[in-house]
Amino acid sequence: MNHTPDPSRLAAAALLAFAMAGAHAGDTTPVEQLGRWNAQAGAPGSAAQGKAFFNQRHGGEWSCASCHGTPPTRQGEHASTAKPIAPLAPAFNAKAFTDAAKADKWFRRNCKDVLSRECSAAEKADVLAYLLSLKP
Ligand code: HEC
Numbered sequence: 643m644n645h646t647p648d649p650s651r652l653a654a655a656a657l658l659a660f661a662m663a664g665a666h667a668g669d670t671t672p673v674e675q676l677g678r679w680n681a682q683a684g685a686p687g688s689a690a691q692g693k694a695f696f697n698q699r700h701g702g703e704w705s706c707a708s709c710h711g712t713p714p715t716r717q718g719e720h721a722s723t724a725k726p727i728a729p730l731a732p733a734f735n736a737k738a739f740t741d742a743a744k745a746d747k748w749f750r751r752n753c754k755d756v757l758s759r760e761c762s763a764a765e766k767a768d769v770l771a772y773l774l775s776l777k778p
Contacts, residue, residue, distance in 0.1 A: 668737070668740035668741030668742070668744065669740070669741060669742060670739070670740060670741065670742045671739070671740060672732040672738065672739035672740070672770065672773070672774055673774070675739050675742060675745055675770060676767060676770045676771060676774060678742075679763045679764075679766040679767035679770060680767050682763035682767075683762070683763040683764035683766075683767045685767075686767065686771070687764070687766075687767030687768045687769070687770055687771030687772075688767075688768050688771060689768070689771040689772045689774075689775040690772075691768040691772075692765075692767075692768035692769040692770070692771050692772030692773070693772045695768055695769060695772075696712070696714070696769055696772060697712055699756075700756055700757040700758075701757070702755070702756055702757070702758060704721055704755060704756050705756060706752065706756060706769070708721040708756075709721045709727055709752075710727060710730045711729075713731065713776050714729060714730035714773065715729050715731045715733075715734045715776050715778075716729055716734070717729060718730070730773055731773045731774075731776040732773060732774060733774075733776060733778055734776070734778065738773075739770065739773075749761055749766055753765075
């Protein structure tokens with residue numbers, strides 16, 4: 643038996659690994675989703691407003707930062723269950739905001755928890771503009 647690896651197979655494996663690392667986890671990108679909410683809001687999101695919105699409480703017990711941390715660049719922890727939450731800022735989490743249905747679902751759920759209503763498109767644009775402004 644010859645155990646020397648076949649160079650052509652090694653090259654193929656390396657290419658495949660590269661292709662998979664470059665693939666998106668979902669159906670969209672953070673920048674595309676920001677574009678969607680900017681368009682719905684009729685104005686570009688403001689990172690400064692998003693930061694204030696994210697860190698402040700809105701009449702309830704929690705802010706967004708209660709679970710996602712501040713800045714949300716490290717793993718967060720659920721405020722009541724202590725379950726780990728992957729970093730929300732896309733530069734620190736390749737999967738963040740790559741699935742439109744997931745982002746919509748969590749915005750709906752989390753905004754209801756924090757604001758007792760859904761977030762407006764302008765608020766979502768602000769939050770995502772803030773998250774995209776966070777760099778390593
Ligand atoms: C009670 C805890 C909690 C609070 C408070 C909270 N979140 Fe979350 N959020 C979560 C959890 C848990 C997830 C799912 C994480 C996962 O599956 O990766 C999540 C996910 C998200 C996602 C989906 C990210 C993606 O990859 O698409 C968005 C957007 C989000 N939260 C926004 C917010 C905003 C904005 C606020 C404040 C209005 C907020 N969250 C407050 C727990 C919370």
